[in-house]
Amino acid sequence: MISVLFVCLGNICRSPVAEGIFKKLVKEKGLEDKIICDSAGTSSFHNGNSPDPRSTANAKKNGILLNHRSRQFTEKDAEDFRYILAMDNSNFSNIQELLSQKEGKDGQRYMMRDFDPNAKGADVPDPYYGAGDGFQEVFEILDRSCTVFLDFLIEEHGLDKIS
Ligand code: 4NP
Numbered sequence: 001m002i003s004v005l006f007v008c009l010g011n012i013c014r015s016p017v018a019e020g021i022f023k024k025l026v027k028e029k030g031l032e033d034k035i036i037c038d039s040a041g042t043s044s045f046h047n048g049n050s051p052d053p054r055s056t057a058n059a060k061k062n063g064i065l066l067n068h069r070s071r072q073f074t075e076k077d078a079e080d081f082r083y084i085l086a087m088d089n090s091n092f093s094n095i096q097e098l099l100s101q102k103e104g105k106d107g108q109r110y111m112m113r114d115f116d117p118n119a120k121g122a123d124v125p126d127p128y129y130g131a132g133d134g135f136q137e138v139f140e141i142l143d144r145s146c147t148v149f150l151d152f153l154i155e156e157h158g159l160d161k162i163s
Contacts, residue, residue, distance in 0.1 A: 001034065001035070001036055002034060002035045002036070002082060002083070002153060002157060003035075003036050003037070003038075003080060003081045003082050003083070004022065004035065004036070004037040004038075004081060004082070004083045004084075004085065004153075005037065005038050005039065005040060005073075005077055005080075005081035005083070005084045005085070006018040006019050006022070006037065006038075006039040006040075006085050006087070006112065007039065007040050007041065007042060007073050007084060007085065007086050007087065007091050007095060008039075008041055008042075008086075008087040008088070008091055008124075008126075009041055009042055009043050009045075009087075009090070009091060009126065010041050010043060010045050010046045010052075010070065010128065011039055011040055011041030011043075011046060011068075011070040011071060011072075012041070012046045012049055012050075012051050012052045012055065012070050012128075013051070013052050013054075013055050013126065013127055013128050013135075013138070014055075014087045014124050014126065014127070014138055014142070015039035015040065015041065015087060016039050016051040016055060016066050016068040016070075017051070017055055017058075017059050017064070017066065017138065017139060017142055018039060018085070018087070018112060018142045018145075018146060019037055019038060019039040019066075019068060020059055020064040020065065020066045020067075020068075021059075021064055021139075021142050021143055021146045022037050022146045022149070022150065023037060024063075024064055025146055025147060025150050026150065029150065029154070029159075031150075031154075031159060034157075034159055035150075035153065035159075038081070039068060040071050040072060040073040040074075040077060041070055041071070041072055041073060042072070042073050042091050042094040042095065042098075043072065044072040046070040047070055047071060047072060048069055048070060048071075049069065049070045050066075050068070050069065050070075051066045051068060051070075052128070054127070054132060054135050055127075055135060057135075058135040058136055058139055059139065062139055062143075073095065073098070075098060075099060078099050078107055079107075081107060082107050082108065083107065083108050083109075083110065083153075084107060084108070084109045084110070085109075085110050085111070085112045085149070086109070086110070086111055086112065087111075087112050087123070087124040087126075088111075088123035088124055088125075088126065089111070089123055092109070092111055095109065096109070111123075112124050112141075112142070112145050112149075113141065113145055115145045115146075115148040115149040115152060116141060116144055116145040116148065117144070117148060118141075118144065124138060124141055124142065124145075125137065125138065125141075
């Protein structure tokens with residue numbers, strides 16, 4: 001199984017949406033038995049909570065149903081997940097800091113927007129404190145990035161050549 005973890009700060013706005021979009025894309029490609037994914041937050045602020053209602057409503061408007069409870073990213077995630085994708089630079093450094101003590105990691109860490117052809121390596125903006133529009137902008141960024149990331153995985157693991 002190829003395992004993917006999407007990480008943001010609160011695990012209620014950005015990463016659960018990335019998870020929901022990516023799951024749908026994986027299903028559409030018939031790759032559910034090859035790729036699994038989850039999401040987590042670098043903070044414990046919202047542990048156990050459902051996604052932000054604004055994220056849920058916006059995702060639903062775009063045909064994605066979110067089904068996730070917030071949880072904090074742990075060191076063990078680095079063992080459990082081969083690909084870890086951070087939503088912004090701050091999440092990325094927090095992950096690196098937490099894992100800096102660990103040796104021999106062979107997992108791969110990326111920024112979500114390393115896969116966004118429109119703004120490679122940029123931050124996925126945090127919509128939590130902003131106006132409602134931010135959620136649709138974030139959705140479109142994540143939709144684009146998840147699509148390219150899945151194509152990357154398919155190519156990297158030759159998933160189009162095996163049945
Ligand atoms: P997320 O957004 O990292 O995309 O889930 C946030 C959610 C909550 C907070 C910050 C960002 N907060 O400070 O509670």
